[in-house]
Amino acid sequence: MSAASRPTVVYVVMLACSIFGLWVILTLGRNLKPPPDLSGQWQLTPLTPETANMGSTMLVEQSGRFLQIAFANGATVSAQMDGPQTPSHVPLASDWSIIEFNGLDHLDTAQLVMNPAHEDRTDTWKIRRVSQPAVASRGSH
C-alpha cells in the first residue's frame, strides 16, 4: 500500500466504524423508554375532606427517575420512581411517604395518592397539569 493511500484507508475505516457505531447506538436506543414525564406545575383538588392540606398547587421538577416536589404550603419532597412505571401508574418512594401518580391521561389529569410513613392514612388528590417547563422552539430566542 502506498504511503499516500494508507491515511485514506485509515479514515475510511474510521468513518465506517463511526457510522456503524452510531447506527448501533441509535438502534439499541430506539427500544429504550424513559420514565413518564411528570414535570411541571400541577393543580391539586383534594378528593376527600380528610386529605392533608398541602396547598392548591405543586411544582414537580423531574430528571428521569428523580423528582423534587414542592407543594404550595412549603413542603418539599425528594422522591424517586420505584418499580415498573406506566403512564397509568407511577409509584414513587421518598423518605417520608409513598406517592403514586395514577391514571395520567392525555389531558394531563391524574390522581395523586400519598401514604405518609408511620401514619395509617392515605391522602388523595385529583391533579391537573397546568404548565410544563418552557422549551425553546425554532426562532423563540
Next chain:
Amino acid sequence: MKVLEALLQSGANPVLLLVVQIALILGLSRLLGLIFTRLHQPQVVGEMLAGIMLGPSLFGWLAPHAAAMVFPAASIPYLNVLSQLGVICFLFLVGLELDPKLIRNRGHAAVAISHVSIVAPFLLGGALTLFLYPRLFNDTPQMQFRSVALFMGASMSITAFPVLARILTERNLHKTKIGAISITCAAVDDVTAWCMLAFVVGIARAQGLRGGLITAGLSVLYVAVMFLLVRPFLRRLQQTYERQQRLSQMMVGLIVLMILVSAYLTEIIGIHALFGAFLLGAIMPKAGAFVKAINEKLEDFVVVVLLPVFFAYTGLRMRVGVLDTPEMWFYCGLIIFVACLGKFGGSTLAARACGLGWRESGAIGILMNTRGLMELVILNVGRELGVITDAVFAMMVIMALITTALTTPILHLVYPQRKMEQEQILDASGGYSVLIPVSRPASGRSLVQLASALIGSNDTDRRLLALNLSRPIDRDAYRAGIDAEQAPEANNSLQPLLDEALKQKVPVTPVTFTSRDFASDIARTARLRHVDLILMGFHHPVYTSSILGGTVHRVMTGSDTDVAIFVDRGNTAGIPGKILVPYMGSKHDRLALELAGRMARNRNVEVTVLHVSAPGGNSGDNKLHAKSETDRVFNDPTQPLPVTLRNVEGDSPVDLVVEQSKEFDLVVIGVAEEWGLESQLLGFRAERIAQEVTAPLLIVRKHGNFHAARGLPPEKIKSAQQTAAATA
C-alpha cells in the same frame, strides 16, 4: 444588608435591579478570575465558578431571601437576553479567530488525532446515553433518544480552543510539537463542534421528515450564500478598512448588524443563532489587520461584561441540590469518567499511534480534555431545547468545570516543568555568557555596552542572550492570540538592544516568551541556557524605593547564576574608562573584582580597588588578603592589567565610597550590609550608595558557594570560608 435592601427597592425598577445584578456579577467574576489566575488556573474557571456561586447552588442556598431579592424570577429574562447576546457575539469572535491555516496546513498526526478526539467522545457519549436514558431523562417529545444521544455525543466532544491556547501560551508550549498538534486539533474540533451543534439542533427541532429536509436545504442555501455573496462583500469591507486605515463606526455598526442578521437567519432556519454568528466570524477575511481591528472594538465589552452575565445566567439555572442522592453522584462521576475517557483516552491513543511518546501523547490528551466555556454554551443550548434535564445539566456543568480545572495540574504531572526544561536545555559553550532581561527598550543600549565589555571580542564562544518577557494580555483569557499579537511588541522592546549589539559586533540571541512571573522565568532561563551572569537594568520598584527590592530581589535570591544590576545615571558615554571596585572581602566583592577584571582585560580600562577596613582592628591581614585577591584577578602573567590598590580606613565605608567614587566612570560593588546594599523584597529605604554616588553603579551578587564555583576541593572550601568570614 439595609443598603442592599434599599438598593433593591428598585425591585419595581428593572433597570436599577439589572444594574445591581451586573455590578455584582462583574465584581465577583473579576475577583474569582483573579484568584484562579494566581492559582495558575485558567481565568475562565474562576468566572464559571462565580456564576455558579451566584445561583441557587450557593447564594440561593446560603441566603435564599437575599438571593430572591437580588435575582427575582421576573428579572431572569433580562439576564437571559444579555447573556444570549454575549454568547452570540462571543461565537462571532471565536469564528473570527479561526485561522484557516491551522486547519489547512496540518500534518497526518494532527489530522488523525483531531478526528479521533471528536469521534471517540462522540460515540462514548452516545453509548453512555444508552445507560442514562432510562434513568435521567423524561418521556417528552424533545427528549427522544436520537436527539439526546446526538446531543450527549456532541457535548462530550467539545474542546475549549481559547482555554487550551491560553494554557499553551502560559506554559510556553505553543511553539513545541505538542502545542502545534493540540492547537490544530482544537481548531478542527471547534469547527466540527459548532457544525455538529447545528446538526443536532436541526434534528431536535425538525418536525417530521419534511421539516428535516427543509431545514437541511435551507442550511445548505444559507452556507452557500455566506460563502458566495457575503464573503466577497466582507473582502470589500476589508479593502475599505485598509484604504482608510481605521475602522469607522459605520463599519462597526454594519458588522454588528451582519452578526445579528446571520444569527437571526440560522435561528429561523432551525440550526441555532450561535451557528450563524460563528460562521460569519469564520468567513471573515483573515489577512491583514482588519480582523484584529474588529476584535479590539468588540472584544472587551463582550468578554468583560456580557460573558460573566452568561456565566451567572448558567449558574442561576443550575442547581447542584438536584444531585441529592449517592446514585445521582454516581451518574455524575460516570459522566466525568466517560467524558475524560473519550476525549483524553481517544486523543492519547491516537497520538501514541501516530508515533509520539506516551508522555507527549498524554499531554495532548489532557489538553484536548479542556472544555471550559464552550461546554457551557452547548449545554445551555441543550437546556433551552429541552434535550437534557436539570440533573444532567448540573452534572455536565460540573464535568466542564472539573475537566477544565484539572488540565493545568495534570499537565504539570504528566509533562512537568522539569521535563520541559530538560528538552530545552542547550549545550553550554565554553565562552563567557551574559543574559540581559530587557523590560524597557531604552535600557537595552547601555546594557549591551556593558555586556560587550564583560564578554569581550576575542572569545568566539561568547554569548549574549537578550530576554524579553511579556505578560499574557487579557484577551488571551478567552482567545488564543498566540503569536501574531505578541511578536511585534517583543521585537520593538529588543530593537535598541539589537541595534547596539550590531554596532558593537556582539552576537545576540533574542529570547522572547510570555510570563506571569518574570523573576522566576529570568532565573529559569539563565539556568537552562547555562549563562554566567544575569545583567539587569534597574527601574524603581512600584511599591518601594529600594533598588534591590521587588523583582530584582527575587532574581538575586532565586537564581543559580551571578547577578549584576546596572544603575544607569543617564550619563554613560560608551565604555567606562575608570572603574572603582570597593572591596571588603566578601564573595560578592570578589565577584565585583572579577567582573572589573574582565572589563579591564577586554576594554583596557583602568581599575582601582578601594580596600576599606575599620580603623585599628586586624587591618594587616585584611590588606594582605585584598592584595592577594587583586593579584589573582589582575596580575595574569600573560596579560597584566592596570590596577591600583588603595587601602583606606574609616568608620563609615559608605561615606568613603561616596567620596572616592567622584573621579570614576563606573563603580562595581558587591551587595553587602556594610555598603548599605541588602537585597530585600520590600525595602522602603533607598540605598545611600545608590543615592549619593553620582557615577553609574554595577551592583553584583555572587550566587551560591563562591569557592565551589571556583572548583576548590571541599576541605579547602571550609578553611577558605573561615578565612573569608574572618576577613569580612
